[in-house]
Amino acid sequence: MSDISKDDLIDFIYAEARMLDEGHYDDWLKLWIPDGHYWMPLDYKQDDPLFVTSLMYEDMFMLKLRVERLNGARTFSQKPKSRCHHVIQRPFVDKLDNKEGHYVTNTSMHYVETRLDEQFLLALTATHELKRIKGSLRIANKRVDLLNSDAAFGNIQLLP
Amino acid sequence: MLETRLTLKAEDIDSMVQGYQVHRDVYTSNEVYQLEMRHLFANTWVFVGHESQTPKQGDYFTTQIGNQPVIQVRHTDNGVKVLHNRCPHKGTKIALDREGNTGKFFRCPYHAWSFKTDGCLLAIPLKNGYEGTGLDKNENSKGMKAVGAVKNYRGFIFARLAKEGIDFEEFFLDSLSSIDNMVDRSPAGKLEVAGPPLRYMHKCNWKMLVENQTDTCHPMVAHESSAGTAKKIWKKLGSPKPQPPAMQIIAPFMSPYAFFEDMGIRTWPNGHGHTGVNHSIHSDYSAIPGYFEAMSKAYGESRAKSILDENRHNTIYFPSIMVKGPIQQLRNFIPLSPDKTLVESYIYRLIDAPDELLARTAMYNRMINAPTSIVGHDDLEMYERAQEGLMSDGIEWVNLQRLYPGKEEDFSKEAVENGTTERQMRNQFDAWRRFMTTTMPQSTVSAIEAAE
Numbered sequence A: 001m002s003d004i005s006k007d008d009l010i011d012f013i014y015a016e017a018r019m020l021d022e023g024h025y026d027d028w029l030k031l032w033i034p035d036g037h038y039w040m041p042l043d044y045k046q047d048d049p050l051f052v053t054s055l056m057y058e059d060m061f062m063l064k065l066r067v068e069r070l071n072g073a074r075t076f077s078q079k080p081k082s083r084c085h086h087v088i089q090r091p092f093v094d095k096l097d098n099k100e101g102h103y104v105t106n107t108s109m110h111y112v113e114t115r116l117d118e119q120f121l122l123a124l125t126a127t128h129e130l131k132r133i134k135g136s137l138r139i140a141n142k143r144v145d146l147l148n149s150d151a152a153f154g155n156i157q158l159l160p
Numbered sequence B: 001m002l003e004t005r006l007t008l009k010a011e012d013i014d015s016m017v018q019g020y021q022v023h024r025d026v027y028t029s030n031e032v033y034q035l036e037m038r039h040l041f042a043n044t045w046v047f048v049g050h051e052s053q054t055p056k057q058g059d060y061f062t063t064q065i066g067n068q069p070v071i072q073v074r075h076t077d078n079g080v081k082v083l084h085n086r087c088p089h090k091g092t093k094i095a096l097d098r099e100g101n102t103g104k105f106f107r108c109p110y111h112a113w114s115f116k117t118d119g120c121l122l123a124i125p126l127k128n129g130y131e132g133t134g135l136d137k138n139e140n141s142k143g144m145k146a147v148g149a150v151k152n153y154r155g156f157i158f159a160r161l162a163k164e165g166i167d168f169e170e171f172f173l174d175s176l177s178s179i180d181n182m183v184d185r186s187p188a189g190k191l192e193v194a195g196p197p198l199r200y201m202h203k204c205n206w207k208m209l210v211e212n213q214t215d216t217c218h219p220m221v222a223h224e225s226s227a228g229t230a231k232k233i234w235k236k237l238g239s240p241k242p243q244p245p246a247m248q249i250i251a252p253f254m255s256p257y258a259f260f261e262d263m264g265i266r267t268w269p270n271g272h273g274h275t276g277v278n279h280s281i282h283s284d285y286s287a288i289p290g291y292f293e294a295m296s297k298a299y300g301e302s303r304a305k306s307i308l309d310e311n312r313h314n315t316i317y318f319p320s321i322m323v324k325g326p327i328q329q330l331r332n333f334i335p336l337s338p339d340k341t342l343v344e345s346y347i348y349r350l351i352d353a354p355d356e357l358l359a360r361t362a363m364y365n366r367m368i369n370a371p372t373s374i375v376g377h378d379d380l381e382m383y384e385r386a387q388e389g390l391m392s393d394g395i396e397w398v399n400l401q402r403l404y405p406g407k408e409e410d411f412s413k414e415a416v417e418n419g420t421t422e423r424q425m426r427n428q429f430d431a432w433r434r435f436m437t438t439t440m441p442q443s444t445v446s447a448i449e450a451a452e
Helices: A006-022 A024-032 A060-069 B010-016 B030-043 B168-184 B204-212 B226-234 B244-255 B257-263 B290-297 B300-310 B354-369 B374-389 B424-436 B444-451
Strands: A032-041 A056-057 A085-087 A092-097 A100-115 A116-132 A136-146 B019-021 B046-050 B059-065 B069-074 B080-084 B099-101 B105-107 B114-116 B121-122 B149-153 B156-160 B192-193 B196-200 B265-269 B274-275 B314-319 B321-324 B329-337 B340-350 B396-399 B415-419
Touching: A006 A024, A006 A085, A006 A092, A006 A100, A006 A116, A032 A060, A056 A060, A056 B354, A060 B226, A060 B314, A085 B149, A085 B265, A092 A116, A092 B226, A116 B314, B010 B019, B010 B030, B010 B424, B030 B329, B030 B424, B046 B069, B046 B192, B046 B329, B080 B149, B080 B156, B105 B196, B149 B168, B156 B168, B168 B274, B168 B314, B168 B321, B196 B374, B204 B340, B204 B374, B204 B424, B226 B244, B226 B374, B244 B354, B244 B374, B265 B424, B290 B300, B329 B354, B340 B354, B354 B374
Parallel strands: A032 A136
Antiparallel strands: A032 A056, A085 A100, A092 A100, A100 A116, A116 A136, B019 B396, B046 B156, B059 B069, B059 B099, B069 B080, B105 B114, B114 B121, B149 B156, B192 B340, B196 B340, B265 B274, B265 B415, B274 B314, B314 B321, B321 B329, B329 B340
């Protein structure tokens, strides 16, 4: 089985951001391993996803629900639909272990979401824990730290 | 003083509430909002925080009562004080961070006036500059102003801004039973705040949020997109058991009308009330290994059973909080302007109960109350559309007529009714009208008549 290179990891992160921006959610869900979690902490440097509140800590069922809802006939908060845009900095590769098939990247991003006349910007750091499954990279866990996670927000409807 | 020149009189406020309908001005008018802050939020008992947010002497946290910046602080006598967050000198906020420890005294960062943690003035630098100036005769020399009254009820801190007014017990009456039940669910009879609250900004009037807490005819409609979709996905997966957490938490929103009708709504005087008299979407939440055993040990089996059999859904403590006893959650609706409301959603740990309970409470909070929550998205969309729609001059009145008895209602007694009634919303407006107008001037005409 061929080794994953640093470029492979970086390309993966870029491709994921593009899927989210273009709304290819079915492809995006396929990037995940079944017991993965998308975590967005509420507190700066929060280390516990379970016993304090997070903005998100979602398993595959919840993520599937989230993206299917976006296209629902009676999803009124998506009439009209939101759009989003990630501008990402070249990811740091914090772990590259081809023996275990285990990888960690750290990526700074600016995320813009818009709907009707409203648009907002979030600065964030995404930490991806990736695994090599049958030769391909998969997301084992993704942690999204908003720079202003403790601020009061209106709706954040898509996925930073 | 420009800000004080409000033209509405008590009779104008009275005329906005007419039994089964309210005038849209109650949601849209800036003057009504100003009057709410000055009268309603001053005359009633408003939630501040939980004592566990300030456990040690000198611990404080900053928040708002309506539009008033305040500090909750643990004084040197271990009591919890609530002070206006304003230096008596030039108005600078004494504390700016959300929480911290100030030691034995507060010190203003601008000119170093310092105050004990009950607000009393401790020292002013170069004080001889005030000799003979008469400063000591002004209220500015007395220190940081405390709110009118403070009550610590089983750990929950409430304040009344006005010095004179209704007593705490007289205001809340038997509605306190919902807080009792939430606290009693701890084998130790004690709660502790778990982390910071979610903070969710809503571009709508605060009363829409409060009303929605007992609106049992919206879940199956507004939340079809989230709860209905959850059910569909689960079925498509072959209805796996145990159900995924999202199914347990979100899917019950799709319960049929009959479920909500049978659930029941109880109203108490002064605007308080709750859904879930007979059962609720939280009815099946307590079966966690070891929990009942711990409760039985603490209370005896029959008392433990009666505590856990109470499954109230949402309890409104008028004017501005909602409590969910079975999942130890409190939502604080903080009005920032007529069309802007900050919602802070807190969760609490049941001392001596299994951690799984707290895990579900935290999960409920992020699934339902977060700015990233799909259920939250459903609700906020409705509130903000309503705020915009109310600007229409087509119809000026908002209808609250569901299960209205057809004649004037008596809100001075507790009542239990069909779970889909809008009586609790009418109950809130009855209290709203009364606590708004008790300290408002009557119209000029009647004031003159009264003087004669």
